Structures are given as C-alpha cells and as structure tokens.
Amino acid sequence: MxxxxxxxxxxxxxxxxxxxxxxxxxxxxxxxxxxxxxxxxxxxxxxxxxxSRAGLLDAVMAGRQARTEQVLAPLLAQVPEAAPVRDLLTALVAAEASELADPRGLRCLRISAQLSHESGVRTRTPHPTLAGTAYWRLIERIEAALVRDGLPEPLRLERLDLALTLVGAALADRARQLLTDRTPLTSVNVFLADLVETTTALLRAPHTHVPEHS
The missing domain is CATH 1.10.10.60 (Homeodomain-like)
Known part of the structure; x- marks a missing residue:
C-alpha cells in the first residue's frame, strides 16, 4: 500500500x-x-x-473561508466606501451563496451555521480564521453604515451578530434541502434577493428608546 x-x-x-x-x-x-x-x-x-477536535474544525472552516474570500474580495472592492447596508449585504450574500454550487460547499454551509456566534462580532475580536479577511472588513463596513444610521453601539453589535446568524441559517437550510434532494419553495435568485432584503430590514429596523433596568 x-x-x-x-x-x-x-x-x-x-x-x-x-x-x-x-x-x-x-x-x-x-x-x-x-x-x-x-x-x-x-x-x-x-x-x-x-x-484537537477544535483544530480540525478550524481547518474545515479555514478552507471554507478561503473559498468564500476568492469571491468576496473582488465584490467588496467594487462597493463604494460609504455604500448603504443593502449594497454591502448583497456582496456578503453573493459570496456566501457561492458555497451552494457543489456538495462540499453545501456541507460546509451546514457546519458554519452552527458556529455563527463564534465569529467575535459582539466583542470586535475576530475568530483567528476571520482576522485580516475581506469578510471581517465587510463586517466592519456594515457596522460603519449602521453608525451613520444612528444605531447605538450595543444594538449595532447585537443586530449585526443576529444578521450574520440569519444569513448562515438560511443558507444552511437551503443546503440541507439540496443535499436531501428536496425542492426549495423559491428559485435561488428569489431566495438570495429576499435574504438580502430580510437581513437589511433586520439591521435597519427602527429602535425604540427603552430605559435600562438594573
């Protein structure tokens, strides 16, 4: 052998x-x-x-991130610096959706959705596989757009983390359907366009000034 x-x-x-x-x-x-x-x-x-198990998982996610970076980096370079949230999310969703193209990407979408809260968004400390990437620069640019919208910092970080989780969960569900030969309710173009709009609405929803309680 x-x-x-x-x-x-x-x-x-x-x-x-x-x-x-x-x-x-x-x-x-x-x-x-x-x-x-x-x-x-x-x-x-x-x-x-x-x-360790964690080291293996990081290697899986590093490979997945490298593939996404190849799509995202040129897309992000075309988005103006002061672009609105929707334009930035359009680049994000397009890059993430590139993993829908083959079985390996479909499996990785199902895995990464389980790890979305480990990105480090809420603490602004990127996971090692995200540090220095176009993906992390995109996250920072989305937050900057939310600053321009006047969203307070705690809500910015919380909503941004939830928005990334939503994108990951939606794509993971799409991947599950494709891996099990189930027919999705919508075409991929409709699905992705709606995902951008839904996530934009989450990030830009009006916020109510509620007094803090101890």
Whole structure:
C-alpha cells in the first residue's frame, strides 16, 4: 500500500470531517468516524495532524473561508466606501451563496451555521480564521453604515451578530434541502434577493428608546 504524505492525509481528514460534521452536527460528530471515513488506521490521526477536535474544525472552516474570500474580495472592492447596508449585504450574500454550487460547499454551509456566534462580532475580536479577511472588513463596513444610521453601539453589535446568524441559517437550510434532494419553495435568485432584503430590514429596523433596568 502506498504511503500518503502529511498534507494528503490532512486533506483527507478535512474532507472526511466536512461530511461527518455536516451529517452528525459539530457537537455530536465522532472523531473515530472522521478517521474511518478518511481511511486512516491510526485512531489518533486527528490529534496528530490538528492537535484537537477544535483544530480540525478550524481547518474545515479555514478552507471554507478561503473559498468564500476568492469571491468576496473582488465584490467588496467594487462597493463604494460609504455604500448603504443593502449594497454591502448583497456582496456578503453573493459570496456566501457561492458555497451552494457543489456538495462540499453545501456541507460546509451546514457546519458554519452552527458556529455563527463564534465569529467575535459582539466583542470586535475576530475568530483567528476571520482576522485580516475581506469578510471581517465587510463586517466592519456594515457596522460603519449602521453608525451613520444612528444605531447605538450595543444594538449595532447585537443586530449585526443576529444578521450574520440569519444569513448562515438560511443558507444552511437551503443546503440541507439540496443535499436531501428536496425542492426549495423559491428559485435561488428569489431566495438570495429576499435574504438580502430580510437581513437589511433586520439591521435597519427602527429602535425604540427603552430605559435600562438594573
């Protein structure tokens, strides 16, 4: 039997993890299933190559982020600096939706939706896989647009986190339907356009001045 190199084994484990995490859930997935699906005899292969379950998950998400960046970076470069929220969200949704094009992307959408609150938006501390990316620059530009709209800081951060969660959940649900050969209610163009409008409405909804209570 031919031996595989370290990078080849890592890639096999990442591909296997995408399938297992998507099918079993991030918290429910068994690493032994990942190792088995990757065709590895060493039960400690994940620990050897990635250090931990979290390291493997980060590798899966780093690959997914790299693919999205290739789409998002040129889109973001075309959006004027003072663009409104809707234009920025249009770029975001288009880039995220590029993962709908193949089974690997569909599985990764199902995984990343479970991790949306770990992005670091609420604390302005990006997760390591997001630091320095076009995706994070886009998040900062959306917040800047909300500043111009006069939305107070706590609401800005909370709404922004919820908006990203909504986008992730909607795309993950679309991915689930496609992976299980179910026919969505709307065409992809209608779905994506409505997702932009729904998310824009969430971010730009009027806010009521309610007194804080201890």
């Amino acid at each position: 031919a031996r595989t190199s370290g990078p080849e084994t890592r890639e096999k484990l990442v591909r296997a993890a995408e399938e297992v995490f998507a099918a079993q859930g991030v918290d429910g997935a068994q690493l032994r299933d990942v190792v088995q699906r990757a065709g590895q005899a060493n039960p400690s292969a994940v620990q050897y190559h990635f250090g």
